Amino acid sequence: MVWRTILMILLICSGNTMLAQETKNTPPNIVVIFCDDLGYGDLGCFGHPTIATPNLDRMAVEGQRWTQFYVAAPVCTPSRAGLLTGRLPIRSGLCSSKRRVLFPNSAGGIPDSEITIPELLKSAGYATAMVGKWHLGHLPRYLPHRHGFDQWFGVPYSNDMDRNNKGPKGWDAFLEPKFEYWDVPIHRDDKIVERPADQRTLTRRYTEEALAFIETPREEPFFLYLAHSMPHVPLFRSDPFIGRSQRGFYGDVIEEIDWSVGQILDVLRSRNLASNTLVIFTSDNGPWLEYGDMGGSAGLLRAGKGTTFEGGMRVPTIVWWPGTAKAGVVSDLGATLDLLPTFCALAGVEAPPDRILDGSDISGRIRNQEASPRETVFFYRGSILYALRDGSWKMHLRSRPRSGAKEKIHETPLLYNLDHDPSEKKDLAKKHPQVIERLQKIAEAHRASLVEVENQMERVLPKNGQ
Numbered sequence: 001m002v003w004r005t006i007l008m009i010l011l012i013c014s015g016n017t018m019l020a021q022e023t024k025n026t027p028p029n030i031v032v033i034f035c036d037d038l039g040y041g042d043l044g045c046f047g048h049p050t051i052a053t054p055n056l057d058r059m060a061v062e063g064q065r066w067t068q069f070y071v072a073a074p075v076c077t078p079s080r081a082g083l084l085t086g087r088l089p090i091r092s093g094l095c096s097s098k099r100r101v102l103f104p105n106s107a108g109g110i111p112d113s114e115i116t117i118p119e120l121l122k123s124a125g126y127a128t129a130m131v132g133k134w135h136l137g138h139l140p141r142y143l144p145h146r147h148g149f150d151q152w153f154g155v156p157y158s159n160d161m162d163r164n165n166k167g168p169k170g171w172d173a174f175l176e177p178k179f180e181y182w183d184v185p186i187h188r189d190d191k192i193v194e195r196p197a198d199q200r201t202l203t204r205r206y207t208e209e210a211l212a213f214i215e216t217p218r219e220e221p222f223f224l225y226l227a228h229s230m231p232h233v234p235l236f237r238s239d240p241f242i243g244r245s246q247r248g249f250y251g252d253v254i255e256e257i258d259w260s261v262g263q264i265l266d267v268l269r270s271r272n273l274a275s276n277t278l279v280i281f282t283s284d285n286g287p288w289l290e291y292g293d294m295g296g297s298a299g300l301l302r303a304g305k306g307t308t309f310e311g312g313m314r315v316p317t318i319v320w321w322p323g324t325a326k327a328g329v330v331s332d333l334g335a336t337l338d339l340l341p342t343f344c345a346l347a348g349v350e351a352p353p354d355r356i357l358d359g360s361d362i363s364g365r366i367r368n369q370e371a372s373p374r375e376t377v378f379f380y381r382g383s384i385l386y387a388l389r390d391g392s393w394k395m396h397l398r399s400r401p402r403s404g405a406k407e408k409i410h411e412t413p414l415l416y417n418l419d420h421d422p423s424e425k426k427d428l429a430k431k432h433p434q435v436i437e438r439l440q441k442i443a444e445a446h447r448a449s450l451v452e453v454e455n456q457m458e459r460v461l462p463k464n465g466q
């Protein structure tokens with residue numbers, strides 16, 4: 001009887017070990033859902049009182065709600081470069097103080113020398129797909145399937161570009177937008193399949209493309225990068241969402257994105273993929289406050305898109321991996337720059353050893369509640385370091401109160417304790433000169449790590465052509 005019990009215990013133990021190893025050796029599927037200009041305060045689970053986001057709220061309850069998660073830049077192109085390369089955009093040439101994003105007449109894009117998340121995951125046998133907005137160069141050599149994605153369906157740049165003369169002048173076109181006012185193309189890989197994009201159906205069609213990719217039968221793990229065009233202005237939503245939200249047009253748009261997230265999580269659950277799929281939901285920068293009612297909210301954070309205050313670069317982030325990511329609120333520091341080294345660790349691939357990475361592996365925080373290794377965040381506007389955070393302290397060397405406002409250079413830097421004052425209201429510089437001195441040293445060491453590279457943002461095509 002005793003022997004039988006011992007044998008049973010041994011069998012159970014060895015079975016568990018095998019199971020644990022199996023799980024460990026099977027890299028997870030990875031889904032990144034990246035919104036455009038979604039503010040810190042725009043989701044129910046991040047405190048919005050009237051935008052209904054039941055699917056994201058559920059995702060946050062089942063997963064981790066990261067309250068101090070940052071992007072690499074306060075505007076589209078450099079933010080996306082940071083996410084996909086794990087490097088500050090200053091290192092890839094994908095930022096500039098003159099032209100802050102890529103435009104349809106830009107000649108530059110993501111350099112071949114950069115190594116992207118999908119390229120690394122492909123080397124570990126992943127199937128990779130991108131759906132949505134790229135914005136890292138629209139010329140053929142820069143497109144997603146040349147940089148690690150097996151397939152792409154989406155738009156090459158922002159949905160407010162390629163504006164034609166069919167609509168009212170100025171901002172009026174954004175108040176009652178019609179998709180015909182912009183000639184934005186939709187690509188399927190190299191081919192333009194629609195122009196102008198019927199933007200009313202973008203969120204729905206991106207979702208359908210994402211679901212089709214997830215549901216494709218395959219042996220290998222997959223990586224899906226779903227980069228929504230919304231809620232970047234001009235705002236659009238499909239018919240079932242018109243007039244639905246108490247928050248008006250902007251709320252309708254967020255509620256359609258929430259629906260989309262629900263569709264994706266539902267299909268992961270119904271296909272029994274949830275326990276082996278990591279889903280990260282976040283945004284590329286803060287809300288575009290200049291658009292008033294058509295822009296979002298940064299909640300209690302100061303300022304928005306285009307600024308290096310918290311509202312420009314701290315984004316609402318949810319990490320979901322049922323059974324692995326322990327549910328709860330995470331106030332550790334994290335950043336989109338951390339995704340590349342984190343995914344490498346989860347996939348068992350070495351992160352590129354031949355270059356400086358600005359990300360840290362946060363898989364320990366996701367899986368085991370180990371502290372996030374991130375201590376510092378750099379805040380660039382274009383190619384200039386405006387501010388930095390270390391621990392709870394944030395120092396501003398320069399700032400702009402709004403995206404287009406005049407630059408202020410702070411002879412005595414501004415200093416905020418973000419743990420106590422996330423709204424950056426009370427300047428403590430006079431009280432803590434030693435903190436400023438310490439942060440200045442971090443800034444100096446960081447600057448010393450920079451190497452001049454070719455700028456990708458300032459080169460323009462000879463004519464406004466392809």
Ligand code: MG
Pocket residue numbers: 036037075076232284285
């Ligand atoms: Mg954006």
